[in-house]
Every structure is written in C-alpha cells, then in structure tokens.
Amino acid sequence: MQDQAKQQGWARPVATAVLVMADGTVIEGVGFGAPGKAVGEVCFNTAMTGYQEVLTDPSYAGQIVTFTFPHIGNVGANDEDIETVDFERVHGARGLIVQAPVTGPSNFRAQTGLDAWLKTRGIIGLAGIDTRALTVLIREKGMPNAVIAYDPDGKFDLDALKAEAAGWPGIDGMDLVPDVTAQQDYGWTETTWRLGSGYGAQDGTRLKVVALDFGVKRNILRLLAEAGCDVKVVPATTSAEDILALKPDGIFLSNGPGDPAETGKYAVPTIRKILEAKIPTFGICLGHQMMALAVGAKTVKMNQGHHGANHPVKDFTTHKVEIVSMNHGFAVDPETLPANAVETHKSLFDGSNCGIALTDRPAFSVQHHPEASPGPQDSHYLFARFVEMMEKRRAA
Template structure:
C-alpha cells in the first residue's frame, strides 16, 4: 500500500507502507548506524519519535528474541530507504515487517532518505505523520500539535525489580527509560542490579543498601524531570554515581547546569568523543536531542569529554564527589570497547567506598 510522510514544513515523502497500516505521528529524527536497528526500535529514548535510518538497506538480518532493549517499542514510526523482505541470519525469528505489524508500529520504505535527512539537517528536527496515501486523496487536513511531555514516567518501570541477584557490588539503576544492556553490562561485570522507578524516593533507595547508583538514559526534554533534581543531587552526595545520556544531563542539572535542544541531535554509532584527560578519541554510540550548555556551567563540575565534531559537552564529573556521567552509551560498544572502561571506573569508586566504610568500622 502506498504511504506518505507529511512534515510540518509542508514537505511530503512517498513510499510503501510496512508494519501496521495506521497513522503515526511524532518528531522525525535520523540515525546513521549501519546496523543495530532492533536495538533502535526498542530503545525507550525514541518515545514519540519517527526514526529515519540513513543506511539504505535495513532488515537484512531480521529480528531475534535476544537483542531487545525494552519489552516493547516506544517510537511512533520507522522510515527506511529499502527494507529486506527475506533476511538471512541463524538467529532470525521474524522479518522487520512482521515485527512492526505485531507491535502496532507503522513503517514507510522506498523513501528518498538522503533528501529527507538533508532537510532535517538544514531545518532541524520536524514533526510529521506517516499515513496511507489515500488519506491525502481524501483531502485530510493536518495540524502538528505539541508532542506529549513527561515521557520518562510513561516509559519507566512501574515497580522495583531485581535484574540480577548475585554480585559483589549492589547497584540501584534508576530507570528513566533504561536500555536493557545497561543493567546487562553491570551484571557481566559482577554487580547485583536492582531497577527502581524514576520517581522512587531517596529513603526507599537507601533501604536497598546500594553500593552505587546508576542513572539511565531516557526520552524527552530533561527539563521535564526538574522535580527529580533534588533526589539526584542527594544520591550523588551519598553514593558513587554514574549517569548515562539523560542521566548525564540530569546529574549536571542537579548541580546547576542547564540544557538546550540541539538542531538535529546525535544519533548513530560512530560519533567521535575526546577524553579530555587522556587526549584519546573514542568512537561512541549516541542517541539524544539535548545537550548540557557551556554557558553558566557550574564551577563544582568538570567537563571530562567533548564531541569532536561540534565541541558539545559529552561528559562531566564532580570535582569532589564520586559522581560522573557521559552523554554517549558506553554499554553499546559499537565495535570498539574502549568506553567500557567507564564501568570499571564506577566499580572502582564503589570498591573504594566499601573499603573506606570498612576502615571506619574497624
């Protein structure tokens, strides 16, 4: 069936509908990764967004049951230049089309994604609809309302649960829309992981007796989570803390930083980030629309990483407290695994805290 992407600037991009035949509405953003479409589809950070894949052929290794980042997709549409109808991979269980249909997500393929992405880069992210082309023939009128706010509470877990029950260090993962692999990375490094809702109170977290706190990624404007900043600052004061993506922004905001929306964000698996302490450049996986401002940056925080292409802040650390964060996804490991060192740093901070507690007790 013929379909069309209608943008708020009046532009239209034609293609063939795949997945669930329905209307989808959201912020149209693009991702430059050649692979990883299954993880992208299930990343809660894409809530209320239509994702355009810049790599021309998507779906060639199908969908399997092991690589999901969440139990369900939160995006509202998926756009490709070409979709593979007959994937080939030993782990394949479904085609991309079958998965989108099952999950109620509309897709559009056969789109001139190069032209579409150039438009987004020039004008910034745009709101848009994916819909059957026959609705255009019926003369349907379009308005482009503001997208829902406070997406974090929509995607966050509703109850506390144990991701892993054994490990030398106990990490409480505050779920703002956490990718599964964050808890998985901690578990593989020997941590016991408890996942809690985004609005869990400090006293409830303290009763879990954590050795450290992980702040996860998540969707939307970090300003929507302003009410959580006192909690985050208190956690950073009490425990070793590591923030990723939205967690990075919220840690910085809790100590007085502000954020701003980027023109079209960073979404891809090959973003170069420089560690300002070592001078080394890492190749990172990223997915975010907002960044921490340099203007008014608080004195008690230190910038530890910057994006090589646009000089945006990619990492911060507290000057005294054992709290740090990065804008990118070290758990994703897009080929190179150098950013995994950040998890080892977090483990070292937790072990140091446990050691000091033991000395104090003795």
C-alpha cells in the first residue's frame, strides 16, 4: 500500500519529530531546531509575540511549550530578547511546538532565523501539528509528561520514548531552582530597551536591593535598575544572615521554575528571617509563592497552569483590571492564607490568587509578571510601589 501511494505521489511524508506522551499517545510532525530528545511537561502559551523571551525564561525549565498562535518564528531571533542572565547555560524551555512551519525572518531586528537560533540553544522544535487539538487535550486532561524528539532521518524507538515519558516523575515535587540560579553574586546596571538606542545604563542609584535568584529574568533586573536601585543578585541558597549583612533597603524574591514546596524547604526559612527583619520585600511568580509559604499558606498544582501575555487580573488596591503576562503551573491556595496576608490580586479567568500583601510588615508579591517580557506593561507600577515602600522606610 505504501509503495502504491509513493507511485501515485500522495505518500505521507516521514515524520522527523514526535511528541510521545506518558500515556502512550504519539503526535508526529516536522522537526526543526536542535536534533535530539528531551523530556518535560507540556504546556500551552497564548502569547502572539515574544517567543524568544518565553523560550529563555528560566521559569520554563522542565517544560515543553506549545504556542497556540500559529505563526511563530517569522520575525527571527536576536541577542537582545533573551531573558536568561547567563547566555552560556540553557535556562528555559526544553522544547517548542508550533502549528505552521517557520518561514525566513522578516524584521529589522533579526540577526538570525529561529531554526538556527534554536540549534545554538539546544532547543528541539516540532511543527506541522494541530496545536488547537493539543491545547484542548491539555485543558481537559492537564499538562502531560512527554518526550519531544527530532531526528532528521525520522528514526525513533517509540517504545523507549514512551517508557522515558512514563518514567519521568514530573514537575510536581521537583526542585528545579538549582539548575537556573546564579552561581555567585553579581551586580546589575543595565536599564530598559528603547527604540533607536537599545538598552541603557544606570547613571546613579539611591536604593540598595538584594535580589534572591530563583531563576530571575533580565527585564526584572532592568526595571529595578531603571527605578534607581543598586541591584545585587545572590544565589537562591544564600543565607538570611549574608543577605542582611549587605544592609539592603529592599529585598526582591525572583521568579523561577519547579514546585514551590520543594524549593521552600531551604528558601522559606531564609525568607521568614527576612520578613522578621521588616525590610521591604517584593516577590514575583515563584517569589510570590515563596512569600506565601513563608507566612504559612500552601500552594497547589494547577491543571493547565497560566501561560500567556493576555491574562486579566484585578488589583483590589486600585480596583482596576490589568492585562498581564503569566507563566506558572502552581498557585497559592487563598483559603490557607493567614490573617496577616491580604489577597490583593485575583485572576479573572479562574479566580486563582495572583497577589498578596502583609499587614504587619512591608512586603507584597504577585503571581503574574509585571516586567512584561513579553506582554503588556499594565503592571509596571508595582516596581514604583516597591521603591515607594523602600523610601518610606528609609525616611522613617
């Protein structure tokens, strides 16, 4: 039958990439990027732009990203839109799934095509599948564990790939922060990007901020620097004593990947001591979850998570609805928040918690990404709120 099909010119092309799920489901397509295989949790992202920022966001460590927008990669890639701080280490997604084959780059900022860029980053790509069907599967059954594999010759041991996917323990219960945190302390002076001039540099500082790095993104550090903060980034395992010895005006708890309860086994005691010192503290994403755990709340694994740049969130402190960037697979259980933790933000998609503020000390955190890389800038004001909190303490 296959020989007859070939003779008639309608033979099905050989798949050069596959997604093999833990339940045995196999999805075939066309491979691009880096040949090889990687195991991870499959999620979907609804952003229409910003694929470089998404793929290099350390919070995506351990995940394979499916974009719901069909045309990904057409503007190419450049060195400016990378979010991981260390260019040499691969901090971000393990794989990329798209519907339409990637075309040649068409953008004045492009330095290379997405295919070539993925090869340099070691990221596997899979194209030519029905991403809408995969998204529906994730929405109905949750984010599956799977192996993404690319072989230009189309040779796959499907039984072995199924076994690998089924044997992977999954992100629930996994601490991924050691893979993405800084190896040593460093300072940060780069400010935000502007058309025509690119990224800037600080010309002065007035407040000292220590950023506890669980997988921090570059644009978070840029916005802190833009706000006049003298930023020092420290590894996730840095002790509270060493952090407080730096005499910071404020402490930032960064985003990051993995199960917050696992990371919290070593990070929560540190954060509790920081909060006891009543130094202004601001957390984003995993940092938000760490703060909640530090005051006694609990986190839960979400069915499909929130991944995209178009999520509506209500800020109860301003009574405004913001469109924000999201990337998380765990959430704070608002029913477990103590009396001194007030819910400040809530998702208007599913009602999940998106922010807290402590009533007995200067500390607040949000689940979403106000640095907006990629995404809208509705929540940039949170950095100003952090600065105001630090200035108020200094003036007291």
